[in-house]
Amino acid sequence: MTTAAATAPVAPQTKPSTGLGFLMSLTLLGLLLAMWIALSLATDTFLTANNFANLMRQAALWAIIAMGQTFVIITAGIDLSVGAVIGFCSVIVAMLLQGGFPVWASVLITLGVGVAIGLFHGFGIVKMGLPPFIMTLATMTALRGIGLLMTNGATISITVDRFTDFSRGALLGVPNLFWMVILVAVPAFVLLHLSRWGRYIYAVGSNAEAARLSGVNVSVVIFLAYTVSAMLAAFAGILTAARIGVGVATTGDGWELQSIASSVIGGTSLFGAVGSVHGPLIGSFLLTTIANGANLLNINPFWQRIITGGLIIVIVYFDQMRRRRR
Numbered sequence: 001m002t003t004a005a006a007t008a009p010v011a012p013q014t015k016p017s018t019g020l021g022f023l024m025s026l027t028l029l030g031l032l033l034a035m036w037i038a039l040s041l042a043t044d045t046f047l048t049a050n051n052f053a054n055l056m057r058q059a060a061l062w063a064i065i066a067m068g069q070t071f072v073i074i075t076a077g078i079d080l081s082v083g084a085v086i087g088f089c090s091v092i093v094a095m096l097l098q099g100g101f102p103v104w105a106s107v108l109i110t111l112g113v114g115v116a117i118g119l120f121h122g123f124g125i126v127k128m129g130l131p132p133f134i135m136t137l138a139t140m141t142a143l144r145g146i147g148l149l150m151t152n153g154a155t156i157s158i159t160v161d162r163f164t165d166f167s168r169g170a171l172l173g174v175p176n177l178f179w180m181v182i183l184v185a186v187p188a189f190v191l192l193h194l195s196r197w198g199r200y201i202y203a204v205g206s207n208a209e210a211a212r213l214s215g216v217n218v219s220v221v222i223f224l225a226y227t228v229s230a231m232l233a234a235f236a237g238i239l240t241a242a243r244i245g246v247g248v249a250t251t252g253d254g255w256e257l258q259s260i261a262s263s264v265i266g267g268t269s270l271f272g273a274v275g276s277v278h279g280p281l282i283g284s285f286l287l288t289t290i291a292n293g294a295n296l297l298n299i300n301p302f303w304q305r306i307i308t309g310g311l312i313i314v315i316v317y318f319d320q321m322r323r324r325r326r
Helices: 019-042 049-074 082-098 103-127 132-151 161-168 176-193 196-206 208-213 218-244 255-265 278-296 302-325
Strands: none
Touching: 019 278, 049 082, 049 176, 049 196, 049 218, 049 255, 049 278, 082 103, 082 132, 082 218, 082 255, 103 132, 103 161, 103 218, 161 176, 161 218, 176 196, 176 218, 176 278, 196 208, 196 218, 208 218, 255 278, 255 302, 278 302
């Protein structure tokens, strides 16, 4: 005879955060501080208020999309479309503002477009059975084309000063764009680390079939992860349009790789089930510091790609070692 205890769903056993992950974060923070000290000694312009403001503004945009990418990677997926979503949504918000829509309505509609893109990704992966790599690669290509068709390859100027001034302003000496990172990071931390849905995301990344047998609605979790990623990319597109004052379909080209690199360097495992909200924040600051330092020292910008690639290889190598020890 089957008992209720035997048939009741069992909560997936996951470990979203470990001591090893905490050690990784401390190591990355130490590396970041060491880079700041070295650059401060090597150049007189690194520690200036203006340079740090620029550093925080650029890191903010990469951090926002990296946080969304982290949700997807934890489920053992990938989102290659975030860069294209940024460009596409910069065009959407610019066209809405140019058409006379209020700022608040333009922002909400553009965020809604991001949500729709994320739901479309979830539909393709869950209902059509397409691999995340293929689904998001197709969307990346299509969104670039749609954005270029909508604008005929031209830029859409934004003449609403209230919208563009926000990205250049600061509160308590901290750039507004960095406050947007905090605005995103707090609910993202609650969702990923303190909620039931966060535990489900880790469970799906660890073993989707085991999570399903334990009572987790795997389809809903995947929809959630890709919707968060696309919505945050749309938000980054809005902030990017505000920062540069135009909507350009090609904006964000290559940023999908920056988001993946920031997430992986921050300790997120490409094999799934391991990651955090604070990791991509540190990773994005590391990559931004490398780019900023290379510019200040007049180093060939191609070295930035070499250093970033080397960091990714080292981080993934240690992640594989950690997995073998289990």
